[in-house]
Amino acid sequence: MFNPENHGGRVECPVCQQMVKPNQFAGPFDIEPAALNYLQEQNQLWQPEQGVCTNCIQQALEYLLQEQAQSPDDEIFNPTIAVYGILPVGLRLGVNSHYNGAGVTLAFLDSGFSAHPDLEGRIKLYVDASTPEIRELPEVETSGDLSWHGMMTSVVACGNGSLSGGLYRGLAAGSEVVLVRVSDPEGNITEQGIGRGLAWVLANGPRYGIQIVNISLGGNRPADFNQNPVDLMVEALVAQGTLVVCAAGNAGERWLVPPASAASAITVGGLDDKNSLDPNTAELWHSNYGQTLGGVWKPELVAPSLWLAAPVLPGSRVEREALALDKLRKATREELTALLADQALIGQTSLPGDIGQMPQESVREHIRQAWNNQKLINPHYQHVDGTSFAAPIVSSVAAQMLQANPYLKPAGLKDLVMRTARYLPEVSPSQQGHGVVDPWAAVTAALSTAHQLQVS
Numbered sequence: 001m002f003n004p005e006n007h008g009g010r011v012e013c014p015v016c017q018q019m020v021k022p023n024q025f026a027g028p029f030d031i032e033p034a035a036l037n038y039l040q041e042q043n044q045l046w047q048p049e050q051g052v053c054t055n056c057i058q059q060a061l062e063y064l065l066q067e068q069a070q071s072p073d074d075e076i077f078n079p080t081i082a083v084y085g086i087l088p089v090g091l092r093l094g095v096n097s098h099y100n101g102a103g104v105t106l107a108f109l110d111s112g113f114s115a116h117p118d119l120e121g122r123i124k125l126y127v128d129a130s131t132p133e134i135r136e137l138p139e140v141e142t143s144g145d146l147s148w149h150g151m152m153t154s155v156v157a158c159g160n161g162s163l164s165g166g167l168y169r170g171l172a173a174g175s176e177v178v179l180v181r182v183s184d185p186e187g188n189i190t191e192q193g194i195g196r197g198l199a200w201v202l203a204n205g206p207r208y209g210i211q212i213v214n215i216s217l218g219g220n221r222p223a224d225f226n227q228n229p230v231d232l233m234v235e236a237l238v239a240q241g242t243l244v245v246c247a248a249g250n251a252g253e254r255w256l257v258p259p260a261s262a263a264s265a266i267t268v269g270g271l272d273d274k275n276s277l278d279p280n281t282a283e284l285w286h287s288n289y290g291q292t293l294g295g296v297w298k299p300e301l302v303a304p305s306l307w308l309a310a311p312v313l314p315g316s317r318v319e320r321e322a323l324a325l326d327k328l329r330k331a332t333r334e335e336l337t338a339l340l341a342d343q344a345l346i347g348q349t350s351l352p353g354d355i356g357q358m359p360q361e362s363v364r365e366h367i368r369q370a371w372n373n374q375k376l377i378n379p380h381y382q383h384v385d386g387t388s389f390a391a392p393i394v395s396s397v398a399a400q401m402l403q404a405n406p407y408l409k410p411a412g413l414k415d416l417v418m419r420t421a422r423y424l425p426e427v428s429p430s431q432q433g434h435g436v437v438d439p440w441a442a443v444t445a446a447l448s449t450a451h452q453l454q455v456s
Contacts, residue, residue, distance in 0.1 A: 011024075016056050020053045022440070024053055026051055026054055026057060026091070028048040028049050031048060031057060033167075035057045039052060061087065085377060086307055086308070088169070089309075089393060092273055093303075093393075094439060095171055095439040099443050100171070101173070101403050102403055103402075103403055103406070104175045104176075104212065105176045105209045106211070106214060107179075107201050107205065107208075107212070107213045108157075108178070108214050109201075110183075110217060111146045111187070112142070113140050113147055113154065114151040116151050116311050118159030119159060122176045123177055124178050125178045125179070126139060126179050127181065129180055129181060130181050130182070130183055130193065134196060143181070150179060152388075153216045153389065156392045156393065157393065157395050158173060158399075168381055170392070171397055171439060172396035180201065182194050182196065190219070194217060194219055194258070195229055198213075198233040198259075202240065206240075211242060211243065212242070212245065212395050212402070214392050215246045216392065218260060219258045228258040231258045231262040231292075234259045234264065235264050243266070243398055244259065244265040245395040246265045247268060247390065248269040248270070248287045248288045248289065248298065248299045249287060249387060250288070250386050252288065254288070254290045255288050256289070256290040256292070260298060260299075261292050262292070266394060266398075267299040268300070268303055268387060268394045269299035269301070269390065270284070270286070270287035270303070270306070270386070270390050271436055272284070272285045272307075273436075282436065284302065284427050285302070285387075287390075287431075290430075297429070297433065299433045300418055301421055301433050302436055302437070303391075303394050304390060307383055308389045310383070312379070318374055320348045321348055321374065322380070323348070324346075325349055325371050326378070327339065327345070329368075333360060337360075351367070351370055398413050400442070400443050401413055405446040405447060405450035407450065408446060412449070413446075416449065420441035420445050421435035421437055422435045
């Protein structure tokens with residue numbers, strides 16, 4: 001078993017010989033394949049089982065990306081390198097990879113869902129709360145583009161990264177999920193729909209073992225003199241023993257809407273960590289903040305809200321374009337000439353209709369631009385932004401904490417995840433709460449609490 005030797009709270013990296021914190025040290029299963037190959041080529045005596053510090057991983061990836069950017073366009077494209085333009089969020093935040101939320105069930109309330117391969121075998125139930133006639137179904141019903149948002153939020157938290165070789169897996173990749181659609185038949189998000197979803201969880205959550213509810217949606221701003229029914233439903237869920245995590249919103253204004261305005265929820269704002277492992281480069285993102293009617297300041301935490309890998313919707317127009325562009329990007333000069341004559345292939349993309357008559361340098365530039373316009377990382381993932389995706393990161397950390405200590409209640413989870421957060425200097429506490437979620441520290445605190453319970 002991977003077990004690096006600890007020296008006074010530090011671990012020595014066998015590659016650079018630097019002493020680093022344990023949460024800056026990656027085990028063999030946390031090293032990206034491209035970085036792994038490079039590190040083995042450069043360090044003949046090093047074995048992956050020894051682990052390596054995240055600084056060495058970042059330097060390897062940055063070198064490979066720079067090398068790829070300098071390669072001639074007509075060389076064969078190397079997807080093993082180019083897929084790693086977005087660093088995995090677990091690597092960026094520092095995560096204890098021994099915990100993946102196994103044994104924990106999360107419910108996601110969202111516009112709609114798709115049974116993505118990254119969740120295969122772990123979807124307990126699909127609930128259609130789009131109308132008062134709530135249906136519980138064993139299989140996910142897709143609903144066009146409405147499926148996309150919920151698919152992304154659930155996979156960001158709990159996906160196993162199967163379409164990326166495990167690279168873009170969520171921190172709770174071992175958890176099970178219940179997917180609750182709350183958009184109405186026309187695709188609108190209303191407080192009535194959110195309320196129906198919450199009422200279903202309140203009534204049925206214990207039956208399905210739901211311990212965490214993630215809500216990356218918002219309703220209307222409540223009246224200043226009356227608490228919103230959605231917030232009251234959140235309070236009831238927390239009182240029942242279910243943790244509720246909500247997205248703060250993206251306007252960057254002092255403006256909270258339910259359920260982010262529920263006092264007992266963990267409301268999550270956004271962070272721009274620059275897709276980097278250097279915490280000193282991070283900046284606050286433009287997310288909402290403010291006070292609840294009871295005077296509780298929100299958000300409690302911030303988490304990365306951009307440069308996040310999320311899945312492309314299977315069967316969508318974007319997926320068809322991604323697959324076509326990927327084929328064109330990987331083509332040699334000779335192959336590209338033939339592919340440009342395939343009107344069916346070109347028709348799947350947003351490329352100009354006369355691209356076959358352009359010089360290859362212009363063709364490559366158009367392909368690059370089309371790829372970037374869709375924010376594609378590889379044919380199956382794109383990078384996304386918004387507190388809709390910051391909230392699932394905190395939900396996945398809570399799942400890890402519950403795996404480490406199943407006895408934690410919502411108040412204990414909230415307290416530990418806030419107390420272990422990393423405070424951002426020179427940023428108003430009203431906008432960052434207790435700071436950036438720290439998965440490693442939060443799980444360590446959960447384990448420590450479990451040990452205290454065992455010896456008391």
